[in-house]
Amino acid sequence: xxxxxxxxxxxxxxxxxxxxxxxxxxxxxxxxxxxxxxxxxxxxxxxxxxxxxxxxxxxxxxxxxxxxxxxxxxxxxxxxxxxxxxxxxxxxxxxxxxxxxxxxxxxxxxxxxxxxxxxxxxxxxxxxxxxxxxxxxxxxxxxxxxxxxxxxxxxxxxxxxxxxxxxxxxxxxxxxxxxxxxxxxxxxxxxxxxxxxxxxxxxxxxxxxxxxxxxxxxxxxxxxxxxxxxxxxxxxxxxxxxxxxxxxxxxxxxxxxxxxxxxxxxxxxxxxxxxxxx
Numbered sequence: 274x275x276x277x278x279x280x281x282x283x284x285x286x287x288x289x290x291x292x293x294x295x296x297x298x299x300x301x302x303x304x305x306x307x308x309x310x311x312x313x314x315x316x317x318x319x320x321x322x323x324x325x326x327x328x329x330x331x332x333x334x335x336x337x338x339x340x341x342x343x344x345x346x347x348x349x350x351x352x353x354x355x356x357x358x359x360x361x362x363x364x365x366x367x368x369x370x371x372x373x374x375x376x377x378x379x380x381x382x383x384x385x386x387x388x389x390x391x392x393x394x395x396x397x398x399x400x401x402x403x404x405x406x407x408x409x410x411x412x413x414x415x416x417x418x419x420x421x422x423x424x425x426x427x428x429x430x431x432x433x434x435x436x437x438x439x440x441x442x443x444x445x446x447x448x449x450x451x452x453x454x455x456x457x458x459x460x461x462x463x464x465x466x467x468x469x470x471x472x473x474x475x476x477x478x479x480x481x482x483x484x485x486x487x488x489x490x491x492x493x494x495x496x497x498x499x500x501x502x503x504x505x506x507x508x509x510x511x512x513x514x515x516x517x518x519x520x521x522x523x524x525x526x527x528x529x530x531x532x533x534x535x536x537x538x539x540x541x542x543x544x545x546x547x548x549x550x551x
Contacts, residue, residue, distance in 0.1 A: 305423040305549075312351055312421040315370030317377050318410045318475055319489070320440075320497060322358070323365045324403040330357060330365055333400045336393070337367075338543040342424075344389050345369060350380045353419045354546025356438060356538035363402065366440075366538055368419060368546070378483040385486060409482070409489040410475035410497060413454055419473035419499065422545045434540035436548020437505050438472065441516060443496040443523070444530040450476050450494050453528040460519040461498060467511040469500040472546060503548045508537070 325333045334355065342352040351370045358364030371377040384390055412418035425434050445453045454476070465471060477493035502508040513535075520533040540547045 309421050309423050312346075313418075314372055315351060315353075315418060315421075316411055317371040317374045317478060318353075318412075318419060318473075319369045319377075319487075320408040320410055320475070321367050321369065321404070322406040323367075323401055324361075324406070325363045325365050326400055326402050327363060329400045330363055333365055333397070334541045336397055336400075337365075338541060340389065340393055342543065342545075344384065345380070348380045348383050349376060350384075351421055352545070353421065354434075354438070354544040355541045356544060356546075357541060359537040359539060365541075366536070370419060370421075374478065374480055374483060381484040381487060405488045405490075407487065407489045408493070408495055408497065409478045409480070410495070411478040413474040413476050413496070417471075417474040419475070419546070422547065422549060424545055425543045425547070427543075433542030434544040434547035435503075436540060437502050437508055438538040438540060438546060439469070439500050439502065439508065439512065439516075440536040440538060441498045441500075441520075442534040442536065443498075444492075444533075445476075445494045445496055446528050446530055447494065449528045450496060453523075453526075454496060456526055456528060457496070457498075457523055460523060463515060463519070464498075464500055464512065467515055468507060469502050469512055470548075472499040472501050474498050499546075501546070501548050 323333075334357070337355060345352050349372065353368040353370055355365070355367035358366050371380055443453065443457070454474070461471065461474065475497045477495050479494065482489050500512075502512060516535055520535070523529060524532055
């Protein structure tokens with residue numbers, strides 16, 4: 274990175290970093306969620322669906338999980354979770370959050386012009402066929418953002434992240450996001466009654482792409498519902514048929530541009546977003 278670019282970025286990075294605060298004493302709080310209580314309020318979310326080269330998806334995930342999640346966290350962003358997309362042998366999906374849309378530009382500049390990405394970019398880029406299928410989203414309401422779960426514990430969770438995630442993507446008619454969200458609430462409540470845990474309801478963040486080095490889709494608006502199930506049998510038994518029926522019913526309401534897409538996601542070994550027993 275040039276000296277001139279560095280000089281321009283430094284004030285932005287300084288503004289993005291939170292002021293030093295006297296946090297709780299080590300060991301304060303109880304339970305695993307206490308350790309991530311400070312990781313909240315991510316208002317700009319990237320839903321990133323990559324296509325990896327044939328046979329390389331597991332290798333890509335190992336590289337990604339070894340080098341990048343903590344780097345994002347240290348810069349003020351978060352990798353909510355990363356997944357293998359079922360029915361798409363080369364599909365690798367992950368979600369990244371930023372506190373504000375302004376932070377997206379600042380953090381991405383720090384990362385992609387920084388030393389870690391410079392060291393590993395050739396390795397990762399060589400495994401990617403496409404990385405442009407990206408939705409820029411925001412929580413439907415303040416309480417419907419993606420939760421930050423505790424990092425996967427490599428000692429106590431030796432088998433890696435458990436459970437299965439599901440995303441239902443709705444292409445909404447322009448100007449009808451609020452009306453459709455209201456219409457869909459009964460469906461989302463039924464998903465909860467079927468045993469799924471809601472993990473976020475997100476809608477298109479209708480702003481200009483402020484880090485154009487990373488393309489985002491402009492064919493919205495969309496609404497994305499995220500959920501978690503303990504395992505695939507539970508998903509098949511209690512959710513899949515319900516989701517198909519709901520998709521037909523919601524599409525008949527006239528507020529969608531096409532049939533909803535159902536995306537089943539198996540957590541990669543270190544995914545934060547996973548099924549936790551408690």
